[in-house]
Amino acid sequence: MCVILTSRLPQFTDEHTMFNGIHNAVATGYKGDQPLWMACPEESVFAIMSKQELERMSDQETQALFRQKHVVIYDQFEPTLAFDENGLKTLGDLFKSVTIHGMWGIRPSASDILELNM
Numbered sequence: 001m002c003v004i005l006t007s008r009l010p011q012f013t014d015e016h017t018m019f020n021g022i023h024n025a026v027a028t029g030y031k032g033d034q035p036l037w038m039a040c041p042e043e044s045v046f047a048i049m050s051k052q053e054l055e056r057m058s059d060q061e062t063q064a065l066f067r068q069k070h071v072v073i074y075d076q077f078e079p080t081l082a083f084d085e086n087g088l089k090t091l092g093d094l095f096k097s098v099t100i101h102g103m104w105g106i107r108p109s110a111s112d113i114l115e116l117n118m
Contacts, residue, residue: 048072 031039037046047069054062054073065071081087 044069046070046072048074051075 029036031043035044037044037048041047047065049071051073054071057065081090
C-alpha cells in the first residue's frame with residue numbers, strides 16, 4: 001500500500017490519480033508482493049544474471065535466451081574511474097579541443113576565460 005501525504009491537497013489530485021494508476025499497473029505484474037522476475041523468474045520477460053552465468057552458457061543456449069527474454073547482466077560494467085580529482089584528470093587539459101557531436105570544439109581565448117571567472 002502506497003500513501004502520498006499530500007494527496008488531500010487539491011493541487012495534487014491529478015498527480016495522485018496518475019501515480020495510483022502507474023502504481024496499480026506495476027503491482028498487477030507482481031506475484032505475492034514481489035515482481036515477477038523475483039517471484040517466478042521462468043514466467044518473467046526478464047532474465048537477470050551475472051556475467052559469469054552468461055559466459056557459462058553455450059552459444060545455442062544464449063541465442064535461445066535472447067529470443068525469449070530481455071537479458072539484464074547486473075555486473076557487466078565495473079567503473080574504472082571515480083568522480084574525484086584523479087578521475088577528472090583523465091578528461092584532459094582545460095584548453096584541449098574536443099569533438100562534440102561531430103563538430104570541432106571551439107578553443108576559448110584567454111580573454112573569454114577571464115570574463116567567465118569574473
